[in-house]
Structure formats: structure tokens, C-alpha cells
Amino acid sequence: MERIFITGVGSGIGLALAKEALATGMEVHAVGREAPEALRQHTSFFFTQCDLSQTDSIAKTVTPFLQKKRFDTAILNAGMLGEIKLLSQTSLDELKAVMELNLWANKVLIDLLAAHTKTRQVVGISSGAAVNGSKGWGAYSLSKAALNMLLKVYAKELPHIHFTALAPGVIRTPMVEQILTKVDETEFPSAARLKNGSIRTPIEAAKLLLETFPKLLAYESGSFLDVRTMSN
Numbered sequence: 193m194e195r196i197f198i199t200g201v202g203s204g205i206g207l208a209l210a211k212e213a214l215a216t217g218m219e220v221h222a223v224g225r226e227a228p229e230a231l232r233q234h235t236s237f238f239f240t241q242c243d244l245s246q247t248d249s250i251a252k253t254v255t256p257f258l259q260k261k262r263f264d265t266a267i268l269n270a271g272m273l274g275e276i277k278l279l280s281q282t283s284l285d286e287l288k289a290v291m292e293l294n295l296w297a298n299k300v301l302i303d304l305l306a307a308h309t310k311t312r313q314v315v316g317i318s319s320g321a322a323v324n325g326s327k328g329w330g331a332y333s334l335s336k337a338a339l340n341m342l343l344k345v346y347a348k349e350l351p352h353i354h355f356t357a358l359a360p361g362v363i364r365t366p367m368v369e370q371i372l373t374k375v376d377e378t379e380f381p382s383a384a385r386l387k388n389g390s391i392r393t394p395i396e397a398a399k400l401l402l403e404t405f406p407k408l409l410a411y412e413s414g415s416f417l418d419v420r421t422m423s424n
Contacts, residue, residue: 193217193218193219193236194217194218194219194264194265195218195219195220195221195261195262195263195264196209196213196218196219196220196221196263196264196265196266196267197221197222197223197258197263197265197266197267197305197311198210198213198220198221198222198223198266198267198269199222199223199224199244199267199268199269199270199297199301200223200224200244200269200270200271201220201222201223201224201227201228201231201239201269202224202225202226202228203365203366204363204365204366204367204394205269205317205360205363205365205394205397205398205401206222206224206267206269206270207228207231207394208393208394208395208397208398209267209269209398209401209402210222210228210231210237211230211231211395211398212395212398212399212402213398213402214231214234214236214237216402218236219236219238220234220236220237220238221238221239221257221261221263222237222238222239222240223239223240223241223242223244223254223257223270223301224239224241224242224244224270225241225242225243226241227239227241238257240253240254240257241253242254244270244293244297244301245272245289245292245293245297247292247296247297247300250297250300250301250304251300251304254301254304255304255308258304258305258308258309259308259309260308260309261308261309261310262309262310262311263305263309263310263311263312264312264313265311265312265313265314265315265405266301266305266311266313266314266315267315267317267405268298268301268302268314268315268316268317269317270293270297271293271294271317271335271367272289272290272293272294272367273290273332273367273370273371274286274287274289274290274331274332274335275331276328276329276371276375276380276383277328277330278327278328278330279330279331282330282331286331287330287331287334290331290332290334290335291331291334291335291338294332294335294336294338294339295335295338295339295342298316298339298342299342302314302342302346302350305353306350306353311353312353312354313353313354313355313356313405313408313409314343314346314353314354314355314356315355315356315357315358315405315408316339316340316342316343316355316356316357316358317358317360318336318339318340318357318358318359318416319332319333319336319359320359320418321333321336322336322337322339322340322357322359322416323337323416324382326380326382327380327381327382328375328379328380328382328383329382339357340357340416343355343356343357343414344357344414344415344416345414346414347412347413347414348414351413353413354408354409354413355413355414356408356411356413356414356415356416356417357414357415357416357417358401358404358408358416358417358418358419359416359417359418359419359420360397360400360401360419361390361392361397361418361419361420362386362389362390362391362392363391363392363393363394363397364391364392364393364394365394368386368391371383371386372386372387400419401419404419404422407422
């Protein structure tokens with residue numbers, strides 16, 4: 193049975209990935225703030241509670257859950273958007289909070305996976321924001337650009353694991369809903385472009401991503417890829 197590790201399964205793409213993986217016969221091991229009610233009784237769903245934004249506590253909480261396990265794929269999905277606003281108006285504390293979850297938590301998790309498991313593939317959920325540099329996306333863009341480089345460096349340092357930073361396209365998650373409903377399109381034109389572009393449902397995206405993960409192994413470890421531009 194294929195075994196997958198996913199972070200951030202409480203909502204959005206993480207929850208959809210867990211549901212779809214279970215539906216296709218995979219065994220799902222997940223970390224998040226709370227186990228989804230719909231999955232708690234599933235016999236192939238294993239969960240440990242951990243607030244990944246509290247990076248100092250990750251190792252103590254997650255290590256016993258990971259020890260001596262084997263994962264075909266580990267999906268580092270948990271993340272936060274932060275407020276869409278000018279970088280000059282974004283405090284260092286706000287930037288640090290986004291970095292803590294989007295970057296440093298993943299650093300800790302990769303170290304734990306490398307030390308305590310046999311993991312074939314690590315996929316970090318990145319974003320086009322990592323390279324676009326759009327107005328207002330400072331905290332999120334910086335964190336995802338740093339995530340891309342984190343995975344690129346680990347690809348060199350942990351050659352027995354295949355790493356990919358993957359942009360999943362625009363998905364109708366609580367994060368995207370926040371942008372669509374609360375961000376001023378006149379001040380931040382990227383919100384209008386997002387609204388007028390293609391938006392997948394979480395289940396549509398999960399199906400596509402689960403089909404895509406095995407294909408990533410054909411690319412150089414440490415690559416940044418976007419599902420919207422990958423060749424079939």
C-alpha cells in the first residue's frame with residue numbers, strides 16, 4: 193500500500209489531498225492542528241496533533257509519530273498567507289510569523305523525515321508568488337521563494353530523497369477566498385487577475401496533484417515546477 197505524509201489537513205488542499213489519497217487506497221499519515229472530523233474514523237488515516245507554527249515543539253511532538261516509518265511521498269502543505277498589504281507597512285513580527293510556518297516548520301520536518309523515516313520524495317507546496325513579486329504579497333512571496341531555495345539546497349544535501357517545490361495553481365481554499373472577498377482589487381491588481389483566472393476546486397486540484405507527484409521524479413531534484421506549465 194502506498195503511504196503518504198501530509199501537513200495541514202484541516203482544510204483546503206491538504207484536506208482534499210487526504211480524502212482523495214484515502215479514496216484511492218493510500219495510507220495517510222497527517223499532522224495538523226486538528227484532525228478532520230470526516231477522516232477520524234478511517235482505518236487508513238493516522239494523525240498527530242501539532243501546531244506547526246510553534247516550531248520549537250515540532251520535534252518533540254512529531255518524532256514519535258514518524259519513527260521507523262516509510263513514506264512514498266511527503267507533502268509539506270501547511271502554510272499561511274499573511275495580510276495582503278504593502279511590504280513597507282508589514283512589520284517584522286508579521287513577516288516572522290509567516291516565515292515560521294511556511295519556511296522554518298518545513299526545515300524542521302525535513303530534518304525529522306531524513307533522520308527517522310525512509311522517504312522517497314518530498315514535495316513542498318509552493319506558489320507562483322515565489323517568483324512573481326506582486327504588489328502586496330511580500331510576506332507570502334518571500335516565504336515561498338525561501339521555501340523553493342530550502343528544497344533546492346536539501347536536494348544537494350540529501351540526495352537519497354527527491355525534492356520538488358510545486359506550485360499547484362489557484363485553488364478555492366480559505367486562503368484564496370480571503371483574497372477574493374477582502375482584498376482591494378484597485379490597490380492590488382493581482383487580486384483581480386486571480387479572480388478572473390482559472391480556479392480549481394480542492395478535489396479537482398487534489399486529483400491532479402496526486403497524478404502529478406509521481407511525474408515529478410523525472411525532473412531534477414530541487415526543481416521549482418508549476419502544474420499549469422508542466423507537460424503531460
